[in-house]
Amino acid sequence: MDRYFPLGRRRRTVPRRGVRVVVVIMLAVGLVGGVVDLAAADREHELDRRKASVTRGIDRQQADVEQASRQLQSATGALRASQQQLSAARGGLARTLGQLAAARQLDAQMEQGLAAAEQRLAVADGDYARARVLVADTQQGIERFAVQSMASSTPTLISVDAMASGDSPLAFPELMSSAESVLSAQTSSMDDLEAAQVLMKLREERVEELRDEVEVERAVAAEHLGRTAALVREARAQRQQVSALVVQRRDSRREAASVRERDLRILRHMRRERARVRVLLSKVRMHKAVTVKAQPSAGGGPASSSSTGNGFLALPVPGAYVSSPYGMRMHPIFRVMKLHDGIDFAAACGTPVLAAADGRVVSQYYDTGFGNRVIVANGSVNGTPLATSYNHLTRYSTSTGENVSRGEVIGYVGTTGFSTGCHLHFMVYASGRPTDPAGWL
Structure with missing residues (x-):
């Protein structure tokens, strides 16, 4: 008979319950009519059987x-x-989003650093380009000087030519000085070329160094941002998964609550039916008890009396005071005007409750309104079937079918059922209908 509500599935199994509910409802519908049609001798047995079935x-x-x-x-x-x-x-997603914001801020800083590095690279590229131009220009100047030197021979040959041509010896020093100036200029150009080549090499190395730096910063920024973005995706996926789990479990709880409420409705219905069976059974037993030939009082059975009824019943709780008499009153719980069908005797819980007259216990059960109650059939008085009811008891001291004597303890004062405090609600039934107990006490 187990019923499961697994998290992921909305189906459930409730074996045989529908059949049981239908049986109970059919029993309830056919209860009154069936009892009416039964022979008087079989009513009590049938009601007992049905009460046991409903129970x-x-x-x-x-x-x-x-x-x-x-x-x-x-x-x-x-x-x-x-x-x-x-x-x-x-919370994890919020923290990860915070990390993402920090990562984006760091990425912005890295972008700034990357931009600065790229700017330095651009400057280095420009310096390198200018160095290459300088080297090229220097090389071209040296090449032109070499061509010119080849065309005019060496300084020594220049001096010999000057002497052979018959020039004045005084012009020779001047020619030598000019030749030495040319050689010095050539040497300086070669030095400039060498320096330009060294500078170009250094700037080329700097350009390569800056290129590597830029690539590293780009890779670090991309890796950091990618890792943080992956964390955000993971956190969002986890939140979606848990959200779906919450929805699923909320549905499971709603279904379980619905099933429980349905079970409670059925249970309340069955309890009402059992209460109806008990009332009918009490009436049958009361009728049966008062129609039995009267037994002597000493025997503890139903009594017959020629009394007018006044004083036939003893006080069920001697010494207690009447807290609410028989008659119309405002109901203390429901706050509506209705008949108070008995007399309330105020007494402490646990006070003994005495049988008001000899009789037989025809019913003893719990009722939602009356709480624990005992009904005693007291025989016929001047042709009137009489029964007494003792309600809101805390516990019983008799059992159904037992004969009791006047003044015998049959239970104890309580506050079960619809009650606002410890008291005995005492009722008298004359010919099966509630009547004012004061006329019989």
């Missing part, structure tokens, strides 16, 4: 309610756990 059904239904309550409690616990997981997931 067994109530026991089974109570087990279903308890199981549904456990399922509901489990589903509620699972829902709360998933809600806590969702809260944690939201």
